[in-house]
Each structure stands twice: as structure tokens, then as C-alpha cells.
Amino acid sequence: LLRNEHRLTLQANAAEEQATLHFDLQLRLDEQLRLSSQHRLTRAAQATGWEGTLAMSELPEAPWLLDWLGEWLPYEPPAFAELPQQMRIGAGWSMQLDERNPSNWRALRGELRLSADLPAPWPIVGLGQLQGRLDLTATGNDGLWIPTEMAADLQLQPAAPLVADLPEPLRPTALHLRVTPGATSESSGELPLQLQLAAQGNSPATLAARLALDTAAPYSLRFTETRLKLESPALQLSDMALKGLNADLRLSGEASQQAARVRLEAGSRFTLAGLTRDTDLAASKLQLDLAGLAVEADLADRQLQRLQASGPMAIKLAQLR
DSSP states (O other): OOEETEEEEEEEEEEEETTTEEEEEEEEETEEEEEEEEEEEEOOOOOOEEEEEEEEEEOOHHHHHHHHHTTTSSSSOOOOOOOOOOOOOOOEEEEESSOOTTTTTGOOEEEEEEEEEEEEEEEEEETTTEEEEEEEEEEETTTTEEEEEEEEEEEEEEOOGGGGOOOOOOSEHHHEEOOOOOOOOSSEEEEEEEEEEEESSSSEEEEEEEEEEESSSSEEEEEEEEEEEEEEEEEEOOOEEEEEEEEEEEEEEEESSSEEEEEEEOOOHHHHEEEETTEEEEEEEEEOOTOOOOEEEEEEEEEEEEEEEEEEEEEEEEEOO
């Protein structure tokens, strides 16, 4: 494919050996190899095995390539003053496809390994501008993917549609996610992780947690030493206006595909400088002490079936009208 003085070359080689199909792919931009991928498809009685790799090292052709792709997209891609060139992406997988419907991605089973290094912000369609490092190994079973190894240090400037469902004052302008391996667990099927998440914007927030993920069925997640902090000078929720919101929650609990339980530990507190609802309610200097409160939820088919809160809760306020 030619565009002005630029050239895109796609080369695919396929060969069949007995029950295995070998498929190799190379993408060259202006005669420079930029992407390579190898695939092996092996047919069996009930499923098709799919093994593959993908590698990409740099993309100095990004400016003219994005401009070219913009002619084929159903929307106008965002304009960037300068696009980065350096990056590294590598992936490998070994999966089983549903023989009756190979295109059903939710039925995939197997293992995926992904490593990415983006030293400068890269535009990702539908996500935003992403920068940082990610190393991930995950296993999948019927559409459910569980990480078995993970380390990440990622910064994201989210695209507007990604945070459109949040109230405008709570929409972050930047997110920083850091995940590091935790202390070695005595259980071979448990993945310990330390998580830190920071959101910048009109309502800054931080989340720190110690996680333990069971990587074998029945899957579950336990979290301890978890602290969520949120500040917002002004927040409008439906017909209610909140001023001077400050939340400091200390959490622990567990979650599975069927249920979740969250406990609020000592020091959990929610304060407001003022609260008004239309013309019929006003409160000032409101404080909720939530230590000891427990929230339980039951799930079925990933839908909420029951939600219950129980335990002590103290409310203090200076004035109520």
C-alpha cells in the first residue's frame, strides 16, 4: 500500500503440516520491520489449539501512519502536537478455541503473557494517553482472565468517554497505577500484590491496598490494609449539593464471583462542610463515623442481587434545617 512517498508492506506466509497450520505475519513501514507475529493452529477433536507471539519495538512512522488511518476511521482522531517513537510490546499466548465457534472470544481458555514499555505517552483509541511499564501473565477460562503474575507502573490521561459516567467534579484528569508483587505467600495458588492508585483532578483521590488473589477456582480476592481517601470542594449529585467533602475509609474484605463483603475499620470517616437538597434540607459540619460498618452483596451472573449494610454508625453535625 502506497501513500505519497510512504510504503506499507504486509507479508503473510501460511503452511500446513499434518493437523497444524503455521501462519507468520510481518509488517514493514518504509521497508523497516515494525511488527512480527507467529501463529500455530492445531486441530483436535473438541478444540483448536492456538499458540502465538507478537513483537513490536519502535514506531517512528506514527505521525503519518495515524494521519493515514484517520481516513479509514468513522471518527476524527485526536490531533497530537508530537507523537512518541520509542516503545516495546511483546506478547505470547497458548490457548484453546471453541471448535464449534472459534470466533467466540469469551470461550477462550489458556495462558497469556504481555510485556509493554511505553517511555512516553502513547494515544490508545478509547482509552486515552498511556505511559509506563506493564508485565502480566494471566490464565483464562470461559472468558474469565485471572492474573498469575503482575507488575505495573502506568500513567493514564483518560479519554473523555472513559469517565463520562462520573459526575463532572469526580472525573480525573490523570491516573497513576502502581502494582508490585507482595510478600511471598505460603499458598502456591495465591498471588500477593501491593496496589497504589492516585487520581488527579478537581477531586483528588488515592487508594492503597494489600491484595491476595486466589488464581485457581473458585477464584476470590482478599484485601487488607486498604485505605481510600477522597477530597472534593463541591459536588452535585442529582438534587443534592455537597461542599467540602472529605472521605477517609480504612477497609478490609473479600470478593468472589458470587458475593462480596467489605468491613470499615477504625478511623473510617466521612465529613462534609455543608449539604443542601433543593430548598427542603440543609446541614453544616456533618461527620459520619463508620468504623465497624459491614457491607455485603450477593451476585448472580455478574449482576447485583442483594445489598445489605449493618453495624454501628455515628452522625454528628453542627446544624440541621
